[in-house]
Amino acid sequence: MADLEGVPTPAYVYDVAEVRRNHELLRAALPDRAGLFYSLKANPHPALLTTLRARGARPEVCSTGELDAALGAGWDPADALYTGPGKSDAEVRDALTRGVRLFSVDSPHAIEQLDRLAAEGAVTARCLLRINDDQPVPGQGLVMTGVASQFGADTGWVMAEPERFTDRPRVEVVGLHLYMGTNLTEVDSLYGQFRRSLATARRLTERLAAHGVRVRVLDLGGGFGAPFAKAGEAVDLSALRPRLQELFDEEIPGWRDGAPEVVFESGRYLVGTAGTLVTPVLDVKRSQGKDVVVLASGIHHLGGMSGLRRLPVLAPHVVRAAAGADSAPELDAIVVGPLCTPLDTWARGAKLPALSPGDLVAVPNVGAYGLYASLVGFLGHPLPAEAVVDSDRPGTAPVTTRVSLTRAPVSPASDPTSGVN
Structure with a gap:
């Protein structure tokens, strides 16, 4: 424990050196070409944000307050991914006005809302279709898919009505967002969810391509676990990297050249x-x-x-x-x-x-x-x-x-x- 002389208590004490180490550990578990977003919901403290921005992470936000924090930490709004299952006109309009251009959407209504507000601001936006897969993956800490949910459009819905999930005049559908579960600490569980996500992404990519959608971004979410309120250290996930590289070569041959770009998200692993x-x-x-x-x-x-x-x-x-x-x-x-x-x-x-x-x-x-x-x-x-x-x-x-x-x-x-x- 650091010397806390002069610190009033109760106090949360954050060690930015640990954030740097966790970032290095997670990057070592992911393929070189993969992008990484930091989910501000885990902790939006400015010191943690500036530390992660300096390491190359991008911000994933889901509210005006989180966007305020991300921009206050020095991130370019063009680097942000704006997520969330329900967004008011006011917050989408504010994000567009400040330069955010990439949004995760959960329904045709959300695409149409983004299109309407982008037209109002005379800008063009991009979106990822968040997908609620048909079945959950075993080993999840908190199930995020395979059940009735506010998160994402069901795989079956997109497969049945792909024309509803295509570009609009001011919105380009550029990718898929799949997030199976959270707080996974076993490499096998993480690998299993990513493998399932890629299989689903392949089906959807083929189906949407017939309607003019070209998938250029695959957001595979994260779920990287960390100890909570108990003794322990960041989990060694280094064995995940070679397995993911082999999987990507098998499922998305162009990933090494950035076609599509593969990105992940993490909150708790980086700062927990x-x-x-x-x-x-x-x-x-x-x-x-x-x-x-x-x-x-x-x-x-x-x-x-x-x-x-x-x-x-x-x-x-x-x-x-x-x-x-x-x-x-x-x-x-x-x-x-x-x-x-x-x-x-x-x-x-x-x-x-x-x-x-x-x-x-x-x-x-x-x-x-x-x-x-x-x-x-x-x-x-x-x-x-x-x-x-x-x-x-x-x-x-x-x-x-x-x-x-x-x-x-x-x-x-x-x-x-x-x-x-």
Whole structure:
């Protein structure tokens, strides 16, 4: 753990050196000619974005806020891929106005919407058809295909009505977007989903070609897994590279010359192991024969979607923050946060060393889907600070920022509810 002197807690601490290492590991697992998008939904912190931009990753965004973050980090809007199963006219218009030209679309309506708004702005846009394949692939962490879904057009639909998925006057259909599942840590599982994606892409490419569509981009998604809120390191996926190169040679002979361009997406693999949440202990007590440890952080700081029984399952590994401070477990504890709900529970039966109010504890590997996938607005508690360190530069002081959701008070004169009983 880096020296956190002067960093207010709770705090998310991000190590940009770990981001660089993860990028190198993932690039080593992918064919040389393959492109790589970073999915900002995992973590849009500016320091992580600028680190990944410098390494050559491109931004994948799915909201105006994420586009703001990507452009603020220095990316050219022409490098962005704008995704999402439902886009308002306002956000598509804004993206086009700022120079975004590549969109993922999920239906004929989305193509027509993009065409209408591109014509309004007197520009031409390109799109990838997102595909919901007919069957899920075994081994997925979170199924993204093969079920009724907001994501993509069913393979059978495109095969049956290809004419509805073709160019419009202001939109050119340039590729396919296939994303089978997420958080896969086994090379065999990843290879299996990419092989299935390419088989589906081949069928669709042939079908669409008869209607004038030339597939020049294949976005195979990602799904590259990483440990979440527990000890561990980035998974070695290097064995994937030779298998993918052989598969590409078999399925898409022109890929080595960029015809089509093959791209992947990653969020959690690139930044997951780069983040640690450090938080104080507020109280330690006994209740009904159980140890209870109350922390300043709960589901409002980490794992809010898990707190609402969403994925990923939340079972954080809590350790002392001070290096070398861990001792033999003395507590068999329920670990909770400060929120006024019994759902604000991180763990039951956690084996912890003796703790006292004021001690600092840490949860490792929460750089992805940590703060930015939590219930930050619930009950109005302040957000944790965010601190950036670089373990390749020991001795460098952390750079700390703090985001606030606090709203300015409304004066009685401007309060529309003033005087209403």
